[in-house]
Structures are given as C-alpha cells and as structure tokens.
Amino acid sequence: MYKIVAKQKLNHLVEKMVIHAPFVARKCMPGQFIILCVEEGDERIPLTIQDYDREKETVSIIYQIVGYSTQKLAQKEVGDTLAHFAGPLGVASVLHNSKRRVLGIGGGVGAAPLYPQIKELQAQGVSCDVILGGRDKDYVILQDEFKAVSNELFFATDDGSLGTKGFVTTVLNELLAKGRQYDEVIAIGPLPMMKAVVSVTKPLNIPTMVSMNPIMIDGTGMCGGCRVTVGGQTKFACVDGPDFDGFEVDFDEAMRRQSMYKKQEQHICNLKLGGGTNA
Amino acid sequence: MPNMRLDKVKMPEQAPDIRNKNFEEVARGYTEDMAIEEATRCLHCKQRFCVAGCPVNVPIPEFIEEVAKGDFEKAYEVITSENALPAICGRVCPQENQCEGKCIRGKKGESVAIGRLERFVADYVMNHTDITIEKAGSNGIKVAVVGAGPAGLTCAGELAKMGYEVTLFEALHEVGGVLVYGIPEFRLPKELVAKEVQKIVDLGVRIEKNVIIGKSITIDELIEEGYSAIFVGSGAGLPNFMHIEGENLNGVYSANEFLTRSNLMKAYDFPNHPTPIFVGSKVAVVGGGNVAMDAARTAKRLGADEVYIIYRRGEEELPARREEIHHAKEEGIIFKLLCNPVKIHGKEGRVSHIECVNMELGEPDASGRRRPVVQEGSEHLLDMDTVIIAIGQSPNPLIRSTTPGLDVQKWGGIIVNEETMETSKENVYAGGDVVTGAATVILAMGAGKKAAHAIHEKLKK
Ligand SMILES: Cc1cc2nc3c(=O)[nH]c(=O)nc-3n(C[C@H](O)[C@H](O)[C@H](O)COP(=O)(O)OP(=O)(O)OC[C@H]3O[C@@H](n4cnc5c(N)ncnc54)[C@H](O)[C@@H]3O)c2cc1C
Ligand SMILES: Cc1cc2nc3c(=O)[nH]c(=O)nc-3n(C[C@H](O)[C@H](O)[C@H](O)COP(=O)(O)OP(=O)(O)OC[C@H]3O[C@@H](n4cnc5c(N)ncnc54)[C@H](O)[C@@H]3O)c2cc1C
Ligand code: SF4
Ligand code: SF4
Ligand code: FES
Numbered sequence: 043m044y045k046i047v048a049k050q051k052l053n054h055l056v057e058k059m060v061i062h063a064p065f066v067a068r069k070c071m072p073g074q075f076i077i078l079c080v081e082e083g084d085e086r087i088p089l090t091i092q093d094y095d096r097e098k099e100t101v102s103i104i105y106q107i108v109g110y111s112t113q114k115l116a117q118k119e120v121g122d123t124l125a126h127f128a129g130p131l132g133v134a135s136v137l138h139n140s141k142r143r144v145l146g147i148g149g150g151v152g153a154a155p156l157y158p159q160i161k162e163l164q165a166q167g168v169s170c171d172v173i174l175g176g177r178d179k180d181y182v183i184l185q186d187e188f189k190a191v192s193n194e195l196f197f198a199t200d201d202g203s204l205g206t207k208g209f210v211t212t213v214l215n216e217l218l219a220k221g222r223q224y225d226e227v228i229a230i231g232p233l234p235m236m237k238a239v240v241s242v243t244k245p246l247n248i249p250t251m252v253s254m255n256p257i258m259i260d261g262t263g264m265c266g267g268c269r270v271t272v273g274g275q276t277k278f279a280c281v282d283g284p285d286f287d288g289f290e291v292d293f294d295e296a297m298r299r300q301s302m303y304k305k306q307e308q309h310i311c312n313l314k315l316g317g318g319t320n321a
Numbered sequence: 322m323p324n325m326r327l328d329k330v331k332m333p334e335q336a337p338d339i340r341n342k343n344f345e346e347v348a349r350g351y352t353e354d355m356a357i358e359e360a361t362r363c364l365h366c367k368q369r370f371c372v373a374g375c376p377v378n379v380p381i382p383e384f385i386e387e388v389a390k391g392d393f394e395k396a397y398e399v400i401t402s403e404n405a406l407p408a409i410c411g412r413v414c415p416q417e418n419q420c421e422g423k424c425i426r427g428k429k430g431e432s433v434a435i436g437r438l439e440r441f442v443a444d445y446v447m448n449h450t451d452i453t454i455e456k457a458g459s460n461g462i463k464v465a466v467v468g469a470g471p472a473g474l475t476c477a478g479e480l481a482k483m484g485y486e487v488t489l490f491e492a493l494h495e496v497g498g499v500l501v502y503g504i505p506e507f508r509l510p511k512e513l514v515a516k517e518v519q520k521i522v523d524l525g526v527r528i529e530k531n532v533i534i535g536k537s538i539t540i541d542e543l544i545e546e547g548y549s550a551i552f553v554g555s556g557a558g559l560p561n562f563m564h565i566e567g568e569n570l571n572g573v574y575s576a577n578e579f580l581t582r583s584n585l586m587k588a589y590d591f592p593n594h595p596t597p598i599f600v601g602s603k604v605a606v607v608g609g610g611n612v613a614m615d616a617a618r619t620a621k622r623l624g625a626d627e628v629y630i631i632y633r634r635g636e637e638e639l640p641a642r643r644e645e646i647h648h649a650k651e652e653g654i655i656f657k658l659l660c661n662p663v664k665i666h667g668k669e670g671r672v673s674h675i676e677c678v679n680m681e682l683g684e685p686d687a688s689g690r691r692r693p694v695v696q697e698g699s700e701h702l703l704d705m706d707t708v709i710i711a712i713g714q715s716p717n718p719l720i721r722s723t724t725p726g727l728d729v730q731k732w733g734g735i736i737v738n739e740e741t742m743e744t745s746k747e748n749v750y751a752g753g754d755v756v757t758g759a760a761t762v763i764l765a766m767g768a769g770k771k772a773a774h775a776i777h778e779k780l781k782k
Contacts, residue, residue, distance in 0.1 A: 065529075065537040079494055083587065085595045086494070110595050126494040128531035259586065259596075262492050262533055263717050264502075264558040265578035269569055276562065276569065281719070295569055298670035302571045306597035 043123040044078075047100055053180040055107045056151055057116055058092070064099040066091070066129040072158035073135030073253070073285055076101065077261040079126040080114045087111045088258045088280075090155035091130060101129075104154035104183065110310045131261040132284050135159050135251070137166070141225035145217070146172040146192070147210050147239055149231020153184050155253055156230045157191075164191040171222070172196070173213045175231070179204035211238045224248055229288065233300065237293035250288035254279045256299055271295050324361040327430030332437055337651040341621045344506045344589055347648060348412075353391070356441040360389035363433045366425055371435060374423030376767045379403045381420060381435055388438055397446040400439060405478055406471065406766060408447060408513050411440025413504060414763050415642045447516060454523040460484035462780055465548040466526075467534045467720070470498020471762045472554030472753025474521055475769030481524040483777050488548075489526050492533040495585060498556055499754075500762070502585040503577070505615050507622070508645075511584075535719035540727070540749060550748045550776045553735060554769060557714045557754035563607070567665030568710070572599060572672035576608070576616045576711035583619050601706025602626045605675050607662055608711030609634065610759075614645040616709045617654045628654050629703070633661040633680050633693045659693065663700070665708055674702045716755045724749075734758055741775035742768060750776060 048060035066076055075090045093102040107116050118124065137159060144163055148156040153174050160170050172192040176182040178201045188195050197205025198213045206213050210231070227250040229239040236252040243250045256268040256279050263281040270279050273290035277283060333349040334340070340347050351359065363385040371381045380399050387396035400407045416422070416436040424432035446452065462485050466477045469491035477489045495501045497514045522528065534540065534555070543551055560575035562568055579598070582588040586596035604620040606613050609632035621628045630649070632639060635658050639646055650656070659680040666674040679699035682691035716733040728736045728745035735744055735751040742750045752768025754760055 065532050069537060083594055085586065126531050128492065128494065128533065128537075130536055131533065259578065259581055260493065262536075262558075262719065264560070265581050266560045266562065266575040267578045271569060276564075295670075299569065299571060302599065303597040306591065306599075310592040310595055310597070 043125065044127040045123050046118055046120050047098075049118075049120050052104065052183045056104060056181070056183055057107070058102060058104045059115075059118075060100050060102050061124065061127055062099060063101050063127045063129075066101045066127065067094050067096055067099040070094050070101065070130035071134030072137070072162050073155070074130035074132045075155075075261070075284065076103065076127055076129035077131060077258065078115075078124050078128070080111060080118065080124055082125045084114065084125065085111045086126070086259055086261070087115075088131070088255070088261055090253075091158070092154040093158060101127075104151060106151040109307050128261065131280055133282070135228075135285050137162055141168060143224050144168055144170045145214075145222075145224040145227045146170055147175075147214065147227060147229040147231070147235075148172070149175045149210055149229075149235040150177075150181060151183065152231030152235070152253070153182070153188070156228065157184055157187055159228060160188065161191045169193045171217070171224075173198060173210045173217075175199065175210035175213075175235070176204075177201070209238065210235060211242055214239065214242055218242070218246065226251065227288075229253075233293055233297045236288060236291075237297075240288040240291075240293070244289050251285050252288040252291060254284045254286055254291065254296060256296060257302060270299075323364055324358065326362065329362075329431045329434040329437070330355045330359040332434075337648075337653070340507065341618070341652040344622055346510055347507050350444055351437055351441045353393075353445070356388055356393075356438055356445075357391060359434050359438060360385045362426060363389070364425060370423040370425055371420045371433070374418075375420040376761075376763050377403050377770070379420070379439070384442065385433065385435070385438060388442060393442050393445045394450060396442045400442060404439075404763075404766070405475055405770075406517050406762075407439050408443035409471070409500065409509065409517060410763050410766075411436050411438075411443055412509055415761060417643050419763070447513075452520070454520055456523070456525045457482055457484040459486055459525075462486065463488070463548045464776060464780075465490060465543045465551045467540075467551065467553045468492075468498060468555040468753075468755075469496040469518075469528065470554055470556050470753060470765060471500065472556070472755075472765035472769040473498070473552065474518065475766040476552045476554060476750075476752070476773045477526045477769075478521045478524055479770050479773035480776065481521070481526045483773070485777075485780075487526045489521075489528045490532045490534055490538075491528065491530045493585070494530055496528060496530065498554075502581045503612065503615065505580065505584055505619050507618070508615065533719065535723040540720065540724040540746075544748070549780055550750065552742075552769070552772050552776065553720060553744070553749065553751040553755060554753045554765070555717060555720055555755045556765075557716045557734075557759045559715045559717045559733075560710070561713045561715060562710055563662065563712060565662060565664055567667055567672070570665055570667040570672050571670050572601065572667075572706060573665060573708045573710065576606070576612045576709050577714065579616050579709050580612070580619060583623065589619075589623060598623065599707065600625050603703075603705045604628045604707040604709065605631050605662070605703065605705045606709045606711055607631050608713070609639040609641060610711065610713075611641045611645055612714075613709075613711035614641045614649045614654075616711050618649055618652055620707065620709065621652055621654060625707070629657050630654055631657045631660050631662060631675070631677060633659065634690065635659055635682060638690055661693065661695070662708075665705075666702070672705055672708055675705045675708055676700060676702050714754075714759050716758070720755075732758065741778075742772035743775065748779075
C-alpha cells in the first residue's frame with residue numbers, strides 16, 4: 043500500500059499528489075512514469091513522475107481529472123493509500139546538455155512532465171525558454187515553478203486570459219518570426235498539440251522531442267497495447283519511450299489508437315460516477 | 322484384478338453451449354467414486370513409464386494406489402513430495418506428451434487419467450483439510466527471487482523450506498505470472514492460484530509486488546543489498562507480432578494484451594471492473610498453441626459470434642494441448658488451418674478484414690515439422706472486427722539489458738549451466754521460460770526447484 047502524504051488542487055480539474063513509494067523514489071529520473079491502481083481491482087493508469095524526494099522516499103504526480111480512474115484518484119485524501127504504485131517505468135529523457143538553447147512547450151497537464159526536464163537542463167546551465175498553454179489562465183499550471191527555472195516564460199490561452207490568445211504554436215511562430223533560434227524543442231501535451239508543434243519545427247529542421255501517452259496496461263513491455271509507429275517501425279512506448287523524435291512519430295495513428303475505448307470510457311463514467319467530466 | 326475398461330472415467334464438464342457463455346471452470350473434476358474407479362485402471366507397472374514422462378518425477382503409481390484405497394491425504398503427500406502445485410499441474414500439464422503419453426494403458430485404449438487424478442487429490446485436500454504449514458527456522462541467508470510465475474514461486478517455496486530468507490519481487494500487482502494473467506479462469510480458477518500462493522507466503526516468503534527488476538532496482542543492486550543468491554524467473558512475456566500491414570489498427574491485440582485485459586484486469590466483468598476490452602462480432606486468432614486456444618475461447622465467452630483460429634500448418638501440427646483443441650471445437654471455434662494472414666485491412670482506423678493466403682505442407686524443416694509454403698493466387702479476404710495475434714512470446718529485455726555480465730542467447734534467453742541453473746554471473750540463477758523460451762508450467766517449476774537445490778548446495782558451504 044502506498045500512502046498519500048500530500049495533496050494540492052492546482053485548478054478545478056488538475057491536482058497534485060505526493061505518494062510514499064520507496065522503490066520508485068530511489069531510482070526515478072526525469073521523463074519516467076509510474077502505473078497505479080487506485081483500489082484493488084481497478085484499472086492500471088500511467089502518470090508521469092513530476093518530482094521526487096529520495097530522502098523522504100516520495101514521488102509527486104500531477105493528474106488531470108478526465109474520466110473514471112482519475113476521478114476515483116481525486117477522491118483519495120492525505121492519509122489514504124493507493125493499492126498499487128509501480129515504477130519507475132520508461133526510459134529517462136535524454137537531456138542534451140550540449141544544446142545551448144532549448145524551448146520547452148507544455149500544453150495543459152503536459153506542463154507537469156516538462157517541468158523536471160527543464161529544471162534539470164537549467165541546472166546543467168542550458169538556457170531554456172518555455173511556452174505554457176491552456177484553456178484559460180486557471181489551466182496553466184506550475185507557473186511559479188517554471189518562472190524559477192526558465193530564461194523567458196510565455197503563455198498562450200484559448201480565451202486570452204493569460205498571455206497570447208491562441209495556441210502554443212501561435213507563440214512558437216511569433217518567437218521564430220522574431221528570429222529566436224533553438225537547438226531543440228521539447229513538446230509535451232495533448233497529441234494534437236504535439237503534432238501541431240512538429241508541423242512548425244520539422245520544416246525548419248529544429249529537433250523536437252515529444253512524449254507519447256498511449257493507452258497502457260502493464261508498462262513493462264508485456265502487452266504491446268502501447269505501440270506507436272516511429273520512423274515506420276513499431277515501438278512500445280512504455281519501454282522504448284515515452285519520449286520519441288517528433289519528426290518520426292505517426293501522430294494520426296496515435297490519436298486513433300488513443301480513442302479505442304471512447305465508448306466504454308463514457309459508459310463507465312456515466313454508470314459509476316453519474317456523468318463524466320467531458321474533458 | 323485391475324479394472325480393464327479401455328477408456329478413462331469421463332470428466333464431468335459444463336455443456337459446450339452453456340460454458341461458452343460463462344467464465345466458470347469447464348471441467349468440474351471427479352467425484353470420490355470416479356477417482357477411485359479410475360485409479361483401479363493403473364497396472365502398477367514395474368517399469369514406471371509414466372514417471373519417466375513426468376518432468377518432476379511424481380511417483381505416479383504410488384499416489385494412484387493411495388487413491389484406489391481411498392486415502393486421499395496420503396496420495397497428496399506422495400504427490401507433493403515432488404510437485405508443489407498439483408492442483409495447477411493436474412489442470413494444465415500437457416499430459417498427453419508427458420506422464421499419460423508414456424502410460425502403458427495408452428497402448429490399447431486410453432491412458433490412465435493421471436492428470437485428472439492429480440487434480441482430484443489436490444482439490445480434495447484443499448477442500449477437506451486444513452494444511453498447516455510449518456515455517457522452517459531461519460538460517461539468516463537472504464535470497465532474492467525475480468518473477469512470481471511457476472518458476473519463481475517454486476524456487477522461493479523450496480528455499481523457504483530450507484530456512485532461507487526469501488524475497489520474491491514481482492513487476493505486476495498480482496502474483497502468479499502466466500497463471501494469473503494468461504491462462505483463463507475457465508481453465509484455471511484464480512482462487513486456486515491464490516491458495517497456492519498463500520502456502521508460499523505461509524512458508525515465510527516475503528512478496529514485493531510492483532517492483533520491476535532492471536527499473537526499480539537492478540540485479541547488481543540486489544547483490545549489493547546483501548542477497549547471497551538471486552533466481553531470475555521472469556518468463557517470456559514479450560509478445561511477438563507478425564510485422565504485416567495493418568497490425569496497429571484499432572482492434573488488433575497481442576494475445577497477451579487480450580488475455581491480460583480479460584484475466585488479470587477482469588475486463589470480462591466490465592464495468593464492475595473498470596478495464597475495457599473490445600471484441601465485436603467476428604474475431605480472428607492467429608496461431609495454434611495454448612495461447613491461441615485461450616484467446617479464442619475467451620473471445621467467444623465475451624460475446625463474439627464467430628471466432629476463427631487461423632493457423633499456417635495442419636491439424637496434426639497444432640501445438641496446443643489436445644484437450645484444449647477438443648474443447649475449443651466443442652465450443653464452436655472455427656479452425657482455418659493451412660491459412661496465413663498477410664495483411665489486415667481497416668476502415669476509419671478499425672479492423673474490417675483480414676487478408677489470408679492458403680498454405681501447403683512442404684518438406685520437413687529443422688524442427689522436423691513440415692514447412693508450410695504459400696499457394697500461389699490463394700489470397701482471400703475475411704470480414705473481421707478483431708484480430709488477436711498469438712504467435713509466440715520471447716523473454717523481456719529489461720533484465721538482460723541492465724545486468725552486465727549476464728550471457729544470453731541471440732533470441733534473448735538467459736544461458737545457464739543445466740546442472741545447476743547458474744548463469745554466467747556468479748550466484749545469479751535463472752529458470753523457466755526466460756531460459757527455455759515459452760514452454761510449460763511443469764518445466765518452469767522443475768527449473769525453479771533445481772535452482773533452489775543448487776543454491777542451497779552452494780550457500781551451505
Ligand atoms: C506515459 C504516460 C504518462 C502520462 N502522464 C500523465 C500525467 O502526468 N498527468 C495526467 O493527467 N495524465 C497523464 N497521462 C494520461 C493518463 O494516463 C490518462 O489521463 C488516464 O489514464 C485517464 O484515465 P481515466 O480513467 O481517468 O479516463 P478515461 O475516461 O479512461 O480516459 C480518458 C483518456 O485517457 C486515455 N486513457 C485511458 N486509459 C488509459 C490507460 N490505461 N493508459 C493511458 N491512457 C489511458 C484515453 O485514451 C482517453 O483519451 C499519461 C499517460 C501515459 C501513457
Ligand atoms: C495463455 C497461455 C496459456 C498457457 N497454457 C499452458 C498450459 O495449458 N499448460 C502449460 O504447461 N503451460 C501453458 N502455458 C505456458 C506456461 O504458462 C509458461 O511456460 C509458464 O508460466 C512459465 O513460467 P515462468 O515462471 O518461467 O514465467 P511466467 O509465468 O511468465 O512468470 C514470470 C513472472 O515474472 C514477472 N516478471 C517479468 N519481468 C520481471 C521483472 N523485470 N521484474 C520483476 N518481475 C518480472 C512477470 O510479471 C511474471 O509474473 C501457457 C502460457 C500462456 C501465455
Ligand atoms: S506433474 Fe504433470 S506430467 Fe507430472 S504427473 Fe502431474 S500431470 Fe503428469
Ligand atoms: S504406466 Fe500407466 S498403468 Fe503403468 S504405472 Fe504408470 S499410470 Fe499405471
Ligand atoms: S503497456 Fe503493455 S507493453 Fe507497453
């Protein structure tokens with residue numbers, strides 16, 4: 043059993059939890075994730091490790107409430123326990139500290155997995171600009187944390203309540219138009235966002251790493267459910283990723299595969315929780 | 322005078338058209354009378370052919386004699402002197418190739434139903450007696466076991482009996498390996514696996530679930546933490562795909578994913594268990610082994626109207642246990658033999674058809690089986706909603722890629738000294754599917770036991 047030692051609401055759909063999980067905390071690295079079951083018999087859901095404390099043997103996760111399992115997770119409070127918490131899984135991000143200028147782009151809850159990477163790069167002396175995007179200003183999470191580790195921080199919101207009105211790519215295009223140069227872009231967020239970023243960076247040949255979030259079960263390479271096509275080859279995101287070269291990823295296939303259980307997901311939400319969140 | 326009837330006492334079973342709609346166990350097990358009657362068919366041969374056919378040398382005529390006398394507890398003692406998991410082996414061993422395949426009675430008529438008797442004895446004792454397990458006094462020596470499948474469970478249990486302080490690390494949230502995530506409830510009730518696991522816990526084995534060796538901690542780090550020996554029983558869990566067009570369409574599963582969703586995550590009980598599964602009306606399962614039969618029979622139970630087994634060789638070559646093939650046919654699974662998929666077609670990202678070619682059997686290949694060759698111009702399309710790929714599994718690379726000094730075969734299997742199961746790395750042992758490639762429960766158990774004794778030989782010095 044894995045104890046919840048802290049919990050914080052970041053906005054009305056996004057929360058942070060700190061969990062006591064010694065085996066994960068001792069070894070995890072930026073870019074890796076865990077798989078948890080809220081209660082015995084529940085679905086296994088993957089979440090990125092947002093931060094960790096090796097001494098206290100704790101791991102932080104940030105999750106957006108989108109459906110049944112995340113809603114059930116949100117019902118747990120400090121002092122409660124989670125049935126299962128396995129990890130760290132996936133390969134750690136390859137952080138090219140030889141790169142001098144990096145642009146981080148985080149969409150919605152994608153800011154969470156982006157944060158430890160930018161923090162690490164900054165600590166290594168890399169100059170990082172960051173663009174955070176969200177529906178409105180409440181959905182742009184970790185603003186203060188990013189302020190502390192980025193060279194310049196930009197925002198994009200759908201309604202213009204914070205930063206530029208528009209998408210993260212609106213800001214990206216502006217920066218590039220102004221002549222900003224980057225050696226690498228790290229984009230983490232919803233698949234359509236990462237696809238849009240790559241459609242800007244690929245023609246300009248700015249190397250772009252993306253983080254894939256396919257449906258997973260075991261997270262250890264046992265089921266093959268998480269397969270993504272990268273450079274024409276099938277990869278298992280849980281063991282070969284989740285980070286991949288954005289130029290090579292087949293985003294259309296990934297989006298299609300992610301919607302495989304749409305019907306069942308809605309069904310279970312309506313049935314067991316009385317209406318989904320439509321997120 | 323032995324009972325000379327030619328056929329085995331029939332096994333009570335759920336009727337095919339009823340059982341193919343539920344997940345309850347197909348074979349119901351012998352009654353006491355049936356078991357005693359079947360036991361009287363054994364000739365107690367001097368030359369114990371049956372025992373030679375059993376990979377762990379269960380004293381078969383001796384236990385059967387006790388069954389014939391009605392002393393089921395004694396029979397259990399005899400079996401468990403060699404086999405720690407009789408309720409499981411009695412159900413899933415490919416007996417026709419092992420003990421029963423060698424039984425003299427099989428020369429004329431059917432062999433003695435050794436598997437069914439073994440199962441009966443184990444079930445009887447489980448249901449009628451409280452087995453109290455005595456913990457051995459600790460010798461203070463720490464041993465780690467990686468993977469809680471039949472190989473790891475057996476090795477851990479044996480070592481605990483000898484007084485070692487055993488920690489069993491398992492990547493998943495449940496213990497049992499293929500017994501819990503692969504083999505379906507209707508063939509091997511999970512409650513029974515849980516009972517067997519409990520016995521191992523009672524022996525004093527500490528179980529750490531959700532720990533992925535190679536990720537959460539490495540083999541070298543275990544050695545640093547003071548484990549004097551390590552047994553790796555991580556199985557062959559990596560699913561093979563065919564690498565044909567359309568394999569990533571929605572509706573294409575590896576058998577591992579399909580079975581894991583249904584068994585481990587209990588998707589058959591959706592939405593009471595929240596993990597979803599998609600079946601549709603027409604399902605193709607590619608492959609002809611136990612895994613394929615399990616996937617096909619599961620798909621049928623989940624409500625598919627037509628389920629096909631598509632296999633590139635013929636009936637004779639089907640590698641599955643005969644009983645499973647027979648049960649699958651009874652349940653309405655359609656066998657398309659000498660047939661091989663070449664492409665999966667989709668509509669809007671979902672499977673719509675599978676394209677196959679017909680095969681002919683040519684010259685025997687290295688394995689001695691006749692090699693299938695494509696019949697020119699035999700391409701044809703079959704309507705499908707779901708395709709399940711069950712063409713084999715290989716060992717997961719997580720451990721070998723994080724353990725320097727561990728020698729492996731080209732295909733990924735860990736290389737061991739067959740006498741001791743020790744690997745190229747001192748004090749690291751391995752056994753089960755991770756060494757042999759996908760094999761059987763009983764062979765994995767045998768390997769776990771052998772390694773436990775070799776570890777003891779080495780550490781007691
Ligand atoms: C490597 C990885 C890291 C992730 N990190 C984060 C994170 O840090 N924060 C966060 O909020 N989300 C993260 N996700 C996504 C998160 O796992 C899903 O939001 C969650 O599983 C949804 O479950 P649900 O039951 O609440 O919603 P559902 O209603 O079941 O599904 C909502 C959406 O989540 C996806 N999903 C459902 N089940 C799974 C599953 N078992 N595995 C993966 N995706 C699934 C579906 O495609 C669907 O689009 C990550 C996913 C992956 C693969
Ligand atoms: C669907 C199916 C049906 C089958 N039917 C039969 C049958 O009828 N009869 C028969 O005899 N055999 C059958 N088999 C084969 C049999 O199940 C296997 O040969 C046997 O389970 C192998 O045992 P094992 O202990 O070596 O490995 P497994 O049972 O595979 O167990 C390995 C365990 O190690 C864990 N693990 C893996 N990597 C790590 C890691 N890095 N860290 C920690 N833990 C790890 C896994 O999660 C798993 O629990 C079947 C197999 C399948 C898949
Ligand atoms: S363990 Fe398997 S092979 Fe051996 S006697 Fe029992 S059923 Fe037969
Ligand atoms: S070979 Fe058959 S008949 Fe002979 S002892 Fe073994 S089980 Fe009995
Ligand atoms: S989640 Fe099962 S192989 Fe990646």
